[in-house]
Amino acid sequence: MISLNRLSFYYRKGNPVLEDVTLQLAPGRIYGLLGRNGAGKSSLMHALCGLLFPKAGEVQVLGFKPGERKPAFLQQVFILPETFQVPNITVDQLIAVDAAFYPAFDKQAFYQYLEQFEVPADAHLSSLSFGQAKKVMISFALATRVKLLLLDEPTNGLDIPSKRQFRKVIAGTLQDDQLMIMSTHQVKDLDNLIDHIIVLDEHRILFNASVDEISERLLFSQQMTLTGDVKPIYHEGSLKGYITITPNNTSVPSSIDMEMFFNGLMSEKQQMLALFNH
Numbered sequence: 578m579i580s581l582n583r584l585s586f587y588y589r590k591g592n593p594v595l596e597d598v599t600l601q602l603a604p605g606r607i608y609g610l611l612g613r614n615g616a617g618k619s620s621l622m623h624a625l626c627g628l629l630f631p632k633a634g635e636v637q638v639l640g641f642k643p644g645e646r647k648p649a650f651l652q653q654v655f656i657l658p659e660t661f662q663v664p665n666i667t668v669d670q671l672i673a674v675d676a677a678f679y680p681a682f683d684k685q686a687f688y689q690y691l692e693q694f695e696v697p698a699d700a701h702l703s704s705l706s707f708g709q710a711k712k713v714m715i716s717f718a719l720a721t722r723v724k725l726l727l728l729d730e731p732t733n734g735l736d737i738p739s740k741r742q743f744r745k746v747i748a749g750t751l752q753d754d755q756l757m758i759m760s761t762h763q764v765k766d767l768d769n770l771i772d773h774i775i776v777l778d779e780h781r782i783l784f785n786a787s788v789d790e791i792s793e794r795l796l797f798s799q800q801m802t803l804t805g806d807v808k809p810i811y812h813e814g815s816l817k818g819y820i821t822i823t824p825n826n827t828s829v830p831s832s833i834d835m836e837m838f839f840n841g842l843m844s845e846k847q848q849m850l851a852l853f854n855h
């Protein structure tokens with residue numbers, strides 16, 4: 578569905594943002610796009626929906642070049658930016674005006690999501706807090722039923738109960754012909770939510786693998802001491818001793834601590850990547 582071939586991009590010459598990025602993404606999955614602040618996550622998402630144009634290389638999405646912004650492409654893609662300004666209208670007016678751009682828009686689902694988020698359906702957008710407005714926009718994004726859904730830092734601005742609601746709403750919404758990419762630097766928020774991880778670092782793809790593969794290759798465990806047979810690749814102190822990452826030499830997939838994984842990858846790049854030989 579998405580094919581990036583040697584994509585490069587910069588805002589100012591000499592300051593690369595994306596360099597030689599090659600990537601294939603398939604539908605039916607939720608991808609987590611991870612990276613430190615400024616790694617280029619938003620820029621990559623903008624390249625996928627035609628908001629910025631590659632300086633070199635090719636981007637193909639759903640058989641289109643996003644930069645051409647053809648209506649048949651735009652009605653199948655939705656990006657929810659990290660921050661936005663809401664128009665001075667009611668929720669109902671938002672649906673009446675904007676839903677028309679998305680032929681598969683599911684109005685009933687929209688109101689169901691709003692209910693799950695506990696946002697009143699008769700609210701005036703400008704009277705909502707940023708977090709509430711974000712929940713309206715997440716509901717709108719999911720209800721568009723577009724083929725490619727890009728959520729840039731979707732949990733930013735949500736309080737802890739809202740993050741729980743977010744997880745509930747997202748779980749089970751994706752259909753087989755849809756692809757969702759969620760970017761974040763708050764890696765913990767995506768625990769148990771994504772199928773596949775892509776990590777951007779130093780303008781390039783550092784890591785690209787499914788969550789299943791990670792849980793087969795790495796073992797996340799709690800240990801009282803660090804004196805076991807196998808020296809951990811990475812460890813962090815916890816209340817009960819240490820959480821460690823070691824190679825998974827068992828035949829049982831490990832449950833993943835997403836934040837530990839990201840920290841471990843950033844800290845011990847070579848050792849971690851060596852376990853994923855592709």
Ligand SMILES: Nc1ncnc2c1ncn2[C@@H]1O[C@H](COP(=O)(O)OP(=O)(O)OP(=O)(O)O)[C@@H](O)[C@H]1O
Nearest residue numbers: 588589594612613614615616617618619620621762
């Ligand atoms: N409009 C712009 N003009 C110039 N430079 C920009 C612009 N937008 C982003 N950049 C720069 O491009 C780089 C990548 O930014 P981008 O927003 O894509 O990163 P990000 O990974 O999404 O960051 P964050 O996690 O902080 O949202 C950063 O160094 C940023 O300063």
